[in-house]
Amino acid sequence: MKENILIPKPNSTFLHIQCSKCEEKNIVYSHTTSNIYCKSCNELLAERSGGRAKIHGNLLNPLD
Ligand SMILES: [Zn+2]
Structure with missing residues (x-):
């Protein structure tokens, strides 16, 4: 039987990522479960990996 308990990940955080293509800054959840694209030019910024x-x-400084 597959366990399906959600445990909060202590290292999860929001990241400030600057697009390498258009330099737009985007806020991205570090453990996103879907790919994140630049809101300005649609460049891939963060790729889901099952973890971080x-x-x-x-990657810019983490948000306060
Ligand atoms: Zn962009």
Whole structure:
């Protein structure tokens, strides 16, 4: 039987990612379960990986 209990991940956070293509800053959840695209040019910024997302843009300082 598959366990399906959601446990909050302590390292999850929101990241500030700057698009490498158009330099637009986007806020991305670090453990996103869907791919995140730049809101301005649609470039892939974060790729879902089952854990911490793979970041494709420029990672800026975490939000306060
Ligand atoms: Zn962009």
